[in-house]
Amino acid sequence: MTLLALALMGLAAGGVLHVAHASDAARCAWAATTAVVLLPTLVSIIKGLLRRETGVDLIAVLAMVGALALGEYLAGAIISVMLTGGAALERFAVARARRELSALLKRAPRVAHRRVGADIRDVDVAEVGLGDFLVIKPGEVVPADGILSSGSAVLDESALTGESKPVQLDAGTPVRSGGTNAGGPFELRVTASAAESTYAGIIRLVKAAEESKAPFIRLADRYALGFFGLTLALSGFAWFAGGSPSRALAVLVVATPCPLILAAPAALLAGVSRAAKHGIIVKGGGPLETLARAKVLLLDKTGTVTSARPQVVAVETFGPMSSDDVVRHAASVEQLSVHPFAPAILAEARSRSVEPSFPADVREQMGTGIEGTVDGRRVAVGQLAFAAPDTPRTPELRSIKMRTAVEGSSSVYVSINGSLAGVLLIQDPIRPEAPRALRSLRAAGVQRIHMVTGDHPDVAELVGDAVGVDRVFAERTPEEKVEVIKVVRAEGITAMVGDGINDAPALALADIGVAMGARGATAASEAADVVLTADRLEGLLLATRIAQHTRRIALESIFVGMGLSLVAMLFAAAGYITPVAGAILQEGIDVLVILNALRALGGGGLITPKRPEVKGLAQRLASAHRSLRPHVSELAALAARLDSLEPADARALLERLREMIETKLWPHELEEQQTAYPLLGKMLKDEDPTGPLIQTHHEIHRLARLLGRLVSQLPPEGPRAEDLRDLRRALYGLHAILTLHFAQEEELYSLFET
Template identity: 50%
Template structure:
């Protein structure tokens, strides 16, 4: 609401300044100079008043900005009767402020949408019946029913025999995990298996998901403010302006010369060039699928020195894929996939759906399975083309088909093994894992060429998996087993050596995205929480969009600086001419207007930026086949077999 009122105020001030200038010109041309001066003054006073309030607020925060020069020029022009010059300055200043406000936009929206993923009600067991109750009515000890596809609304423990949960949004583990009776369930986890009962251990306000929301809010509050690019030049330019105006008045005794100097010195090249170039950069970046939430994040993106990447769903694809097919019988690899996919059509399990998708990608026509029986957390048994087929974890297949697992079946670190038995014989295994995104090595090399000095991996997954996926990629550091608050601490620690960019896609990444100088979210399939907390959203599910995004930001900032230097150089020459009496205040204002037009035209060159690396180069699937993110099955959360 505050940002909306601020935007409306800027629009109102611009409208008043324009109305005052135009109406004054009409009155002056109609032979009523006194009324014209009143109209010009009326257009200047609201802008000057708002400007003075902003100056007081900035000074109270210990900030000295270029607004002081604009206030001096308007005040001096009104004081000495140069109302037309004051009106021109007021229009230029309010126009620049409006553009800057438009460029920044709403860099942050309220995090209320973060909780929208969790249901507002829950299904509670009570006196042998099921009731839908609000979350606030749930107390520790209550027994809830979590149906398939439901999101756990509160923290609790598994009351049923077992539960299959997708915790990827919270922990970064892309594979669903199986929890046994009594194991803890984090709120925000999605039920990927059959319905189960959950014994509540914490109220909704004290749950894991609510804690992540609070982390995001705290991280946003602690984020260091970034000064406007224009303000970094302010003190020097202010000093030069005041000295030159004072000298002109002192040595000539003519206050109008000082007014002319101040009018020419109104820092519109700084006030206008920066927002125009950055707004153009925002538009250009969006053309390449990079949504940047304002001018400040774009400017920060141009100065990134450290990049921190999440793993699952960011560095990796986040979805299980078939790495290889191991044969242990007389079936070919295609036949193993055929029978496994045919039976798995009857299952909604993510692993099963990945197997079906792989078969269909090969244009394989799959028959309809019969007599299907699915065991949650184990696998599926049924009949395919008259043959008895069992697909699932090694233990499940062994018990259902009466076969023994051969010693040659070796589980690679982090991979998931899906066994297949046909007619009581073990035919082979489908080795599945989370794929590294294609072209990752080229991406990291391109980022280093753009000036990113340090690249780190930060993941909630185990160290063995993190090291396996980053082997040979040249990461400067790998941080594993991280909780959301530990990711925030890592970001804050790295910020001591330079601007930090954090890239993530899950709810667990949202606090770190908020704490970083630039938070980047994978918008195509990432969690809404990460997109809300981020400064930049990749609109397409390709990490290589970072390359054109950073390059557009760097070149936009460079164009803004070029415009500033050229504009200030011309302004200084005009100030000198005004000091020697060659320019009146009105002429100085018009000269400054011409400089502004030139500066804006130059700043608009950012709309034509063509990045040298746009990430459009086609990647061969084989480039990704040699490196995988490996999700292990050896932890208590991911027991042997199908998970």
């Protein structure tokens, strides 16, 4: 900025002196201006040549040297202003946020609670030594690696591993630093100092990854060598053919690649501004241009592909009590729980419109369960060994255990007066917009999409299949995620998307790091090049489209500017343009290409047009899905229990499900088909997906009618053994098609909810 200010002042001072008829002083001012800019630029060029790097500034340096040699000082001053102005604009466009990892360091604990005998003393973390006993209080970050010395502990290690479920640890289990205590206080025997612990290692890994990341090569420099050779050839020809060095200088002046120097930074800066309007923070023009060329995408799972907000996905009952009653009793005691699953259970109660009672005599065993008295009954919620320790391991319980292992879900058991009443299955759901966003990214030019996660392979593969990735890298530590980045970079320019501390090293090393910043993952945001402040994967699609749109305009401006400069060079070689006239003409070309580059501020149809009525309708129908989902899960739950139920109870439950389908489910589906589908079809036009959804409605209606007829034909005492097979097939069929149908519709509605 200092050089630009000096160049402007020198050019203006020379102009004032020239108007005042002090021509010699004006020439001196212009010559001094040229020299002031030439010297540091020449030093920079020489350093670049020693590194075997050729930039577009080299032509400008030759033009300024020629201007000084031939006494064309005004032309030299004008070139100086153009050159320093372009450099200032580029520095502003490519400036990155500082990456000193202040968030990581801020999160790192400063104080540890060391137990010495019966006393607990607060000491600086740096003073913690091997063999010390530390007390970790609820909500605190573990400051050093160690061994759990007493009792049990519940740790939230999602920031380290990406695993969304809290980890239950028993005495004698190794504990890594960086996890958050999600249970009661526990004691840790230190096995590694804070400086040598897991958390400190991640910080060092991020720094090393940033240092090893390849430097950005500015867009203009990629075309510099060819243009430089052409300029020298045409300049030499003009000197030889015209016999005048002034012609050669005029060629150099009009060839001064200000369209190259100015157009790309101006367009990229406009693109950065455009992205910021949509909640996408791009740390400079370089990352935006790199994102436009990305061919490989790596995704973290928890918090990126999934929402990182646990939800109840199914309720299984083991007695006469309905699933609504099981949820109500569980929610009643969970109102006073601090466990991470408590909000999910309370949300399930709200979605079922059941009102919890306020519990009495509540006792919580951190990380294991909570119990209390609800309406005169003793209710326990938590692990099976806590809620109903005397319950025999029946086939139903073994089935639930297998299901949770395969699906990656968690089971929360509910007992009433010591008898097992039901189990809530809780899962971290896939973002509704994720499959569609990834398909659109492929259409935008991303060739390979992989998922890399610290989660279990079974869970990771299940999620990867659901969203359509090419490959899944499971059970990867932060160090191993970095190794994955190094491997897949051979496939093309690589973008990494993540949201946790465990993703920060990979984000720093990837060609372009993208952080999902809405959940407060500051460490990932510090290490990333792009931060999506809206907690939706569609932001990545929008950022990619903006980047591609911006790069296309930047290249267009560059080639238009180079083409105009080439035409001017031909006229200058023929003697029709003087050096000063060439400098002024070049300024006109600069203005033209910058105006064209600023078109990147416009959207160009980058965002799906939204209408208020569609947004409101989509939100209302998505809310209806949330209220219907518990009833849908009951279809499979009842099918699994038909054998064990008394015939009269089975008939009552079947009658209730039939009534739900006829009075709630089917009217909802008809409303969607009559109101939402036409609007969605108009908005998505050629991409209209409603045809297959209507066919799914036909199948839902067929199965619903079949179930209704089977129930209506049951004898008064309930289903007989020969009825169970057909009932079970209808129930399972309805559950499967409704689950798929809801997922398809929610993916569409997610486009218009925000």
